[in-house]
Amino acid sequence: MRGCCVPTAPLGCRGVLLLLLIGPTSARANADPPASSSSSVETVTVTWPDILRLLQRHPRLVAGQFDVAAARGGVQVAAAIPNPVLDAEIDRGMARTGAATRLEWGLTLTIPLGWLARRGANVDVAEAEVDVAVAESKTLRRELLLQLRTMFWGLVYDQARVAVLAALEAQTLELVRAVQRRVEKGEVRPVEATRVEIELERNRGELEAAQTAVSFRRAELSIWLGIPPTQALVAMAELEALPSVLDRDSALSQARTLSPVLAAARAKVRALEAAVRSETRARVPAFDVKGFAATELDRRAYGFGLVMDLPVWNWNAGGIAQAEALLAAGEKTAEAARWEFEMAVLDAQHACHASVVTATRLKDNVMPRSEMAAATLEKTYRIGEASLLDVLDARRTLADSHRLYLSALAQAQLDCSRLDALAQEEIP
Numbered sequence: 001m002r003g004c005c006v007p008t009a010p011l012g013c014r015g016v017l018l019l020l021l022i023g024p025t026s027a028r029a030n031a032d033p034p035a036s037s038s039s040s041v042e043t044v045t046v047t048w049p050d051i052l053r054l055l056q057r058h059p060r061l062v063a064g065q066f067d068v069a070a071a072r073g074g075v076q077v078a079a080a081i082p083n084p085v086l087d088a089e090i091d092r093g094m095a096r097t098g099a100a101t102r103l104e105w106g107l108t109l110t111i112p113l114g115w116l117a118r119r120g121a122n123v124d125v126a127e128a129e130v131d132v133a134v135a136e137s138k139t140l141r142r143e144l145l146l147q148l149r150t151m152f153w154g155l156v157y158d159q160a161r162v163a164v165l166a167a168l169e170a171q172t173l174e175l176v177r178a179v180q181r182r183v184e185k186g187e188v189r190p191v192e193a194t195r196v197e198i199e200l201e202r203n204r205g206e207l208e209a210a211q212t213a214v215s216f217r218r219a220e221l222s223i224w225l226g227i228p229p230t231q232a233l234v235a236m237a238e239l240e241a242l243p244s245v246l247d248r249d250s251a252l253s254q255a256r257t258l259s260p261v262l263a264a265a266r267a268k269v270r271a272l273e274a275a276v277r278s279e280t281r282a283r284v285p286a287f288d289v290k291g292f293a294a295t296e297l298d299r300r301a302y303g304f305g306l307v308m309d310l311p312v313w314n315w316n317a318g319g320i321a322q323a324e325a326l327l328a329a330g331e332k333t334a335e336a337a338r339w340e341f342e343m344a345v346l347d348a349q350h351a352c353h354a355s356v357v358t359a360t361r362l363k364d365n366v367m368p369r370s371e372m373a374a375a376t377l378e379k380t381y382r383i384g385e386a387s388l389l390d391v392l393d394a395r396r397t398l399a400d401s402h403r404l405y406l407s408a409l410a411q412a413q414l415d416c417s418r419l420d421a422l423a424q425e426e427i428p
Helices: 015-021 024-031 048-055 059-079 115-184 190-225 248-258 260-281 317-382 388-423
Strands: 042-046 085-094 101-112 231-235 287-295 300-308
Touching (some): 059 115, 115 190, 115 231, 115 260, 115 317, 115 388, 190 231, 190 388, 248 260, 248 317, 248 388, 260 317, 317 388
Parallel strands (some): 042 231
Antiparallel strands (some): 101 287, 287 300
């Protein structure tokens, strides 16, 4: 693999990252920070499909599923028929004349019918709320996937950086030995040995910092995945496998069709439209049907009755105006959400394309030249035709090229993951 080590390394140009990507034992040897307790830590290798399987138990995602279940329960509530009301009375009646007394009782059964006018619209509101909950649950899943994807690629990048720095350290150590041999032979001044030893310490400092970053990334991702601290996480992925880039029109077309963000906005507008219908139908006078039976001191009575609201003081004008205003605001909010979403898609598509182009250019143009310059100068130094400062400068350029290349690869993975989160069914 071009760009992961210099040609003079014993492992060759693909060897360094293969230490990371082939197996957990080699990866642990290069990526673990030195610690006295590392031998007791079990290594757990995790791939992206493994994370997708583990995601189902994430508490935020489970909470979103309960929200959907609650919304579906709201449909049943909106469609439910109100129960009749039974009113019972008992008292002791006394005659106006004479001493006659007896128990009197009365029963009234009221069947409400006012819900008939608004039931259909209320069910439409509840069903639209289900669509909103489903879309928001999908949006939450995409957000979680993107966050986990960012952590995952961050760990892969830091592991790769550790592997590259370890290889550079080994090569610098070889250079230190070569300089020391030349000093012993009197071919160069002793100060050159000091200079190259300083360079070795710089490499070791960068390696230790990268190992610390790996430990942090592992702990961060382990918390999300519920992996205990007694297990060391190793992320397995091909960092150099650059993703394909959707063109602008395809990205926008897929995003408009598949985006749960836009689906949630449309569902909210449908709910507001149904709320307007519900408030409009509230103008229909509500009425109840009553049946009663009563026995009194001097009579028995049976009959039926009708109770009806009289819209004398208001015709629900305020409720209708409020619902219509909320609908107008919801439509504008949905329109703004669509604009913002499409701009986000365009930004993500541009970033993905630019990152892939940058990583490809570094791989094809910068890395080979940096490797060749470092290897050539080191060879010419060994035969006394180049200065140590030129060699160290070339090696620093190579190290910077490695750093830029790995960073570009990781950035391309993250930018294209963001585009996938906006324009695809699920982050692959």
